[in-house]
Amino acid sequence: MSFDIQQFGVKRTQIPPLQNRPDLRPPMNPGLAAGPREEEAPQGDPPQQEPQGDAKKSALIESIQQLGQTSVASSPDSNIHCLSIIGQIEGHMAMPPQNKTTKYEHLIPQLVAIEQNPKIEGLLVILNTVGGDVEAGLAIAEMIASLSKPKVSLVLGGGHSIGVPIAVSSDYSFIAPTATMTIHPVRLTGLVINVVESFEYLQKMQDRVVSFVTSHSNIEEKVFRELMLKVGELTRDVGTNVVGTKAVEYGLIDEVGGIAQAMQKLNELIQENKQKENILQ
Amino acid sequence: MIIYSVMPMELIMENMEGMSDIQYEETEIDGVKMVVERTPQTSEAKIVRLLSLNPQDYLNPRFAPGTTIYFRPNA
Numbered sequence: 527m528s529f530d531i532q533q534f535g536v537k538r539t540q541i542p543p544l545q546n547r548p549d550l551r552p553p554m555n556p557g558l559a560a561g562p563r564e565e566e567a568p569q570g571d572p573p574q575q576e577p578q579g580d581a582k583k584s585a586l587i588e589s590i591q592q593l594g595q596t597s598v599a600s601s602p603d604s605n606i607h608c609l610s611i612i613g614q615i616e617g618h619m620a621m622p623p624q625n626k627t628t629k630y631e632h633l634i635p636q637l638v639a640i641e642q643n644p645k646i647e648g649l650l651v652i653l654n655t656v657g658g659d660v661e662a663g664l665a666i667a668e669m670i671a672s673l674s675k676p677k678v679s680l681v682l683g684g685g686h687s688i689g690v691p692i693a694v695s696s697d698y699s700f701i702a703p704t705a706t707m708t709i710h711p712v713r714l715t716g717l718v719i720n721v722v723e724s725f726e727y728l729q730k731m732q733d734r735v736v737s738f739v740t741s742h743s744n745i746e747e748k749v750f751r752e753l754m755l756k757v758g759e760l761t762r763d764v765g766t767n768v769v770g771t772k773a774v775e776y777g778l779i780d781e782v783g784g785i786a787q788a789m790q791k792l793n794e795l796i797q798e799n800k801q802k803e804n805i806l807q
Numbered sequence: 808m809i810i811y812s813v814m815p816m817e818l819i820m821e822n823m824e825g826m827s828d829i830q831y832e833e834t835e836i837d838g839v840k841m842v843v844e845r846t847p848q849t850s851e852a853k854i855v856r857l858l859s860l861n862p863q864d865y866l867n868p869r870f871a872p873g874t875t876i877y878f879r880p881n882a
Contacts, residue, residue, distance in 0.1 A: 588875075607866070614819065618808045622822040629872055631856055632865060639862035657812030686813040708813045731809055762815070 605647040606792060607640050609633070610654075611692055615666070617659025628655065630662035637669040648796045649677040650788060651696055657687025660712060660731055664688070664738060667695040671742060676795030680788040681705045681779065691735055693779065694743040698791050700783040703770040707778065709753045710765025744777030831855060836876065839864050843876060850878040 611633075613626030621627050640646050651670060657663070670677055670692065679696035681689070686708040693699055693707065701707070712732045714724060736754075740747045753766040753776070760767060773779040781787065810819060830845045832852070839859045843852040854874045857864055864870055 614812060614814070620826065621819060622826055624822055625819060629856065632872055635857075635859075635862045635865040639864075639866045642862060643866065656814045658810060660809045660811045663811065684813075687811045710813070712809060712811045714809065728809075735811070 606650055607646045608650045610652045612654050615658030615663045615688055617662030630666055633666055634669055641673055648675055648792045650792055651679040653681045653685040653689050653693055654683040655685060655689040657689055660688055663692060667691040671695040676799050678788050678792040691738045694739055697795060699779045700781050700788045701770050701773050701779040702784055703782050705770055707768045707773055710763045711754055749776055852876050
């Protein structure tokens with residue numbers, strides 16, 4: 527399937543149901559209409575009887591409901607890809623629908639595509655996450671860390687638990703002054719059968735997170751473990767809530783900043799990368 | 808599977824029982840296979856995940872998980 531980067535713009539158009547618009551039927555249609563195969567034809571579904579005039583109105587309402595506004599400004603072609611890590615990081619188990627999730631099975635091939643696509647020159651990772659699956663989070667972090675293109679991360683709001691390794695996986699990390707990162711131990715809930723083995727298993731899981739964070743940021747392992755086991759900071763757990771400037775002081779994050787600084791840094795890194803490529807050629 | 812999160816486990820796992828009622832279905836749009844969640848009583852469905860082997864499909868905002876798609880009766 528050929529792919530055009532122009533589709534990457536933020537503009538997302540919702541196309542109304544198409545049964546009244548034979549002129550818009552696939553394959554020419556750019557919209558979202560699915561043509562189910564004969565055997566997959568919906569059974570017992572009333573065909574939509576929406577008049578054409580209402581279709582435009584309903585598309586408008588839908589865009590207000592989904593995006594909170596009527597239309598999204600279209601942007602010029604961008605050479606960076608923005609990856610937002612929000613809510614829970616969903617891994618091997620689908621989470622109940624009240625959770626907002628970032629699905630790792632979608633992000634991992636997306637990161638492969640970012641590496642492969644010559645039109646994408648840099649990656650901006652924006653985080654506001656409460657944590658989630660350890661293995662899924664580490665997988666995303668490793669994918670970002672091993673990407674050959676310049677990448678910059680920005681923590682807004684929160685980058686907690688497994689969000690910490692993802693935040694430090696980029697070449698350069700930023701944190702908003704009010705954003706926080708909670709550093710606490712990995713926990714096991716539910717039935718514990720073999721205490722010693724469970725403890726060792728958890729210890730190993732913990733070490734994977736700690737070693738990733740310490741090898742991708744300037745924080746020392748001793749300091750990170752101290753923060754993780756600190757008593758009296760969190761109500762339900764041991765650990766520390768590290769706010770903006772503190773995260774930079776500990777060496778966990780590179781700089782306090784916002785979107786402007788992050789974009790500027792990313793553009794600098796892209797330029798450096800291009801110069802390096804030119805020298806090699 | 809270990810969840811490493813600041814959210815209490817009971818909040819994350821609330822409504823877990825209702826998960827089995829969700830109807831998943833496989834479909835194909837423009838040659839891209841995907842799993843969708845049917846919205847009962849309508850001709851709409853929500854994309855759950857892609858089954859494509861082409862990584863570029865995952866960059867297409869049309870195929871982002873959560874996007875609503877519409878089924879139409881075959882002409």
